[in-house]
Amino acid sequence: MEIFWLLGIPLTGGVFLALWGCRRNAPEINALFSLLTLAVAAWLTVRIVAEGPMMVGNGWFFIDSFNVFLVTLTAFVAFTTALFSRPYMRIEEEHGRLNATRLRLYHSSYQIFIGAMLLALTTNNMGILWVAMEAATLATVLLVSLYRTPASLEAAWKYFILCGVGIALALFGTILLYFAAEKILGSGGTALLWTHLNGVKTELEPTVLSLAFVFLLVGYGTKVGLAPLHSWLPDAHAEGPTPVSAVLSGLLLNVALYAVMRSKVLVDGALGTEMAGNLMMGFGLLSVVLAAFLIKRQTDVKRMFAYSSIEHMGLITFAFGMGGAVANFAALLHMTMHSLTKSAIFFAVGHATQKAGSQLMSDIRGLIKTNPTIGWGMMLGTVAILGVPPFGVFASEFLIITTAMHEHPWATPFLLLALGVAFASIFGKVQPMVFGETELPRLPYQPALTPVFVHLALVLMLGLFIPPYLADWYRQAAALLGG
Amino acid sequence: MTLTYHLQIVNLLAALLLLISFAMLSQRRVVGLVALFAWQGAALALSTAIIAWSTGQHHLYYSAALTLALKVIAMPWYFYHLVKRLNVNRAVEPMINIPTTMLIGIVLVIFAFNLALPISEMSGTVTRSTLGIAIACVLLAFLMMITRTKAIPQVIGFLSMENGLFFAATSATYGMPLVVELGVALDVLVAVFVLGIFIFQIRETFDSLDLKNLEKLKDK
Numbered sequence: 023m024e025i026f027w028l029l030g031i032p033l034t035g036g037v038f039l040a041l042w043g044c045r046r047n048a049p050e051i052n053a054l055f056s057l058l059t060l061a062v063a064a065w066l067t068v069r070i071v072a073e074g075p076m077m078v079g080n081g082w083f084f085i086d087s088f089n090v091f092l093v094t095l096t097a098f099v100a101f102t103t104a105l106f107s108r109p110y111m112r113i114e115e116e117h118g119r120l121n122a123t124r125l126r127l128y129h130s131s132y133q134i135f136i137g138a139m140l141l142a143l144t145t146n147n148m149g150i151l152w153v154a155m156e157a158a159t160l161a162t163v164l165l166v167s168l169y170r171t172p173a174s175l176e177a178a179w180k181y182f183i184l185c186g187v188g189i190a191l192a193l194f195g196t197i198l199l200y201f202a203a204e205k206i207l208g209s210g211g212t213a214l215l216w217t218h219l220n221g222v223k224t225e226l227e228p229t230v231l232s233l234a235f236v237f238l239l240v241g242y243g244t245k246v247g248l249a250p251l252h253s254w255l256p257d258a259h260a261e262g263p264t265p266v267s268a269v270l271s272g273l274l275l276n277v278a279l280y281a282v283m284r285s286k287v288l289v290d291g292a293l294g295t296e297m298a299g300n301l302m303m304g305f306g307l308l309s310v311v312l313a314a315f316l317i318k319r320q321t322d323v324k325r326m327f328a329y330s331s332i333e334h335m336g337l338i339t340f341a342f343g344m345g346g347a348v349a350n351f352a353a354l355l356h357m358t359m360h361s362l363t364k365s366a367i368f369f370a371v372g373h374a375t376q377k378a379g380s381q382l383m384s385d386i387r388g389l390i391k392t393n394p395t396i397g398w399g400m401m402l403g404t405v406a407i408l409g410v411p412p413f414g415v416f417a418s419e420f421l422i423i424t425t426a427m428h429e430h431p432w433a434t435p436f437l438l439l440a441l442g443v444a445f446a447s448i449f450g451k452v453q454p455m456v457f458g459e460t461e462l463p464r465l466p467y468q469p470a471l472t473p474v475f476v477h478l479a480l481v482l483m484l485g486l487f488i489p490p491y492l493a494d495w496y497r498q499a500a501a502l503l504g505g
Numbered sequence: 506m507t508l509t510y511h512l513q514i515v516n517l518l519a520a521l522l523l524l525i526s527f528a529m530l531s532q533r534r535v536v537g538l539v540a541l542f543a544w545q546g547a548a549l550a551l552s553t554a555i556i557a558w559s560t561g562q563h564h565l566y567y568s569a570a571l572t573l574a575l576k577v578i579a580m581p582w583y584f585y586h587l588v589k590r591l592n593v594n595r596a597v598e599p600m601i602n603i604p605t606t607m608l609i610g611i612v613l614v615i616f617a618f619n620l621a622l623p624i625s626e627m628s629g630t631v632t633r634s635t636l637g638i639a640i641a642c643v644l645l646a647f648l649m650m651i652t653r654t655k656a657i658p659q660v661i662g663f664l665s666m667e668n669g670l671f672f673a674a675t676s677a678t679y680g681m682p683l684v685v686e687l688g689v690a691l692d693v694l695v696a697v698f699v700l701g702i703f704i705f706q707i708r709e710t711f712d713s714l715d716l717k718n719l720e721k722l723k724d725k
Contacts, residue, residue, distance in 0.1 A: 156689075163703070167703070170706060176718075183663070196681075197673055
């Protein structure tokens with residue numbers, strides 16, 4: 023029952039906000055719908071933790087500890103982003119960058135985007151997973167081009183075409199998966215149900231499945247932002263409105279990686295080899311290293327943090343690729359930390375760029391003097407994402423690197439080098455933005471920074487102490503992913 | 506006996522699909538491209554219907570009807586009007602000249618047949634031999650997306666790729682489950698709709714649909 027509420031609320035919200043239009047309180051309604059979604063997600067989580075995995079709606083939906091964890095994370099970040107976007111988008115409207123019709127499109131697409139991601143997470147059908155991923159992309163294409171500037175149009179076009187091609191490859195992968203499954207499960211609707219496939223995974227044809235996994239990894243991997251298919255990601259993050267950058271980075275990338283992981287579990291079962299894990303480790307490591315060196319060359323602050331997202335998604339992919347209980351646990355923890363921290367950073371960066379009227383880092387200076395809360399939000403966020411203890415990112419990165427040292431020592435120098443380079447370049451660039459000299463006036467309004475500090479407080483708490491039930495929950499999810 | 510007869514028609518239509526893919530690669534005018542896209546959809550719908558009839562897979566009839574309605578009637582009509590309204594039907598040179606593109610296309614076809622060989626050997630469907638053609642269509646559409654610099658040809662390339670994938674699903678497995686196919690069709694429909702809005706936005710901002718305008722965002 024919860025599941026229908028979970029998917030129904032954002033979809034109703036999307037339709038309602040499209041009809042409600044640009045009345046004064048649309049942003050509050052947007053936040054209210056997100057809050058309701060979060061409440062249902064929390065309710066669902068409590069049930070799953072208490073009762074274990076469950077199937078709903080004749081097996082069409084399947085919820086276990088792995089996806090319920092992502093459902094909660096998605097609903098939570100969606101809610102805080104909606105809170106952040108309320109004043110942020112109003113100011114953008116006052117600055118004349120947006121008008122009422124575009125805000126209506128924004129609110130409506132926002133809810134549909136969240137709904138599509140939740141559908142992708144909860145569906146049991148690998149085909150519907152594909153459909154929902156594509157729907158999530160389509161809902162955000164027009165959001166990336168919301169400002170209608172030449173650069174934002176270019177970014178949105180690139181996003182559409184690259185992810186379109188990527189997702190077409192994933193469709194071919196899904197067809198191959200169905201092709202292998204149909205021989206054992208018979209044709210019809212049930213052959214693509216993940217739980218059915220998981221039951222017979224050892225009997226699936228290995229050649230077909232390995233080919234299918236390559237297509238699925240490259241296809242969904244485009245959306246995760248894995249190098250060398252990442253080129254849409256910095257553009258879309260830099261040119262879209264900041265709340266959109268926050269949800270793209272904090273949520274969509276996770277959902278795409280979730281799709282890869284569901285496929286990996288099946289392929290591992292069918293092949294009985296490390297092929298899938300090795301591929302993921304390769305792509306992950308390449309992304310980490312490439313992104314770390316590209317961060318150094320950025321001049322646009324949102325672009326820089328977009329590259330940092332590629333780096334962290336690469337790290338998570340690498341950890342999932344290693345497999346095993348500890349690495350999976352670390353990857354799940356890092357997924358949470360990255361989502362919370364990165365969206366917090368984007369919130370702070372959003373206000374900083376609004377204040378400076380530019381996204382160029384050389385134009386943003388001395389935040390701490392004029393707007394101390396924004397300055398501290400950005401500094402703490404940066405310190406957290408760079409993996410400085412006691413923030414939670416340190417804990418997950420430490421776990422990933424120690425596991426890598428133990429199981430794949432050859433990869434450790436690359437990882438450490440990349441993390442070091444990223445640290446030096448990001449810290450070096452953020453420091454003058456926060457502490458430098460400035461002549462810019464104070465922001466004339468109260469920025470919405472509660473979400474930033476709530477996120478950072480959570481990251482700090484999880485770095486110091488993971489509540490036992492949460493740790494149990496992560497462990498259950500890590501065990502499900504096997505490897 | 507009738508099965509082989511039907512099969513020959515399906516094979517003929519598959520060959521036609523491949524031929525249309527090549528024709529699309531060499532077509533310089535946008536209206537011509539739209540017409541070819543409609544023909545490709547028609548060949549796809551017809552072959553799906555024949556496969557449905559000869560194998561008794563009823564859900565394929567729905568897929569065939571959906572293809573007919575969307576890809577033969579609705580989308581070409583929409584594109585045709587878009588081209589007329591935007592007045593973009595000039596002959597344009599693709600990035601790589603056409604004979605070279607054709608040669609690359611032939612290489613892709615050979616690659617596709619090699620890729621399809623191990624899979625089609627495992628397949629139990631009567632139409633498995635056409636899987637190579639389906640993959641070739643996907644790759645040729647991909648090539649078209651790479652070589653074209655205008656917005657509408659790129660979109661048609663994208664949809665033609667979807668045609669190829671759909672054909673691959675039909676020939677390897679008699680089509681995906683109906684729910685999935687409906688979902689895919691819905692996504693494609695929304696995609697075309699979003700792109701329609703998008704093309705107007707590009708046009709408004711740049712006064713042209715040349716995607717060369719969209720090459721500013723690069724890492725320095």
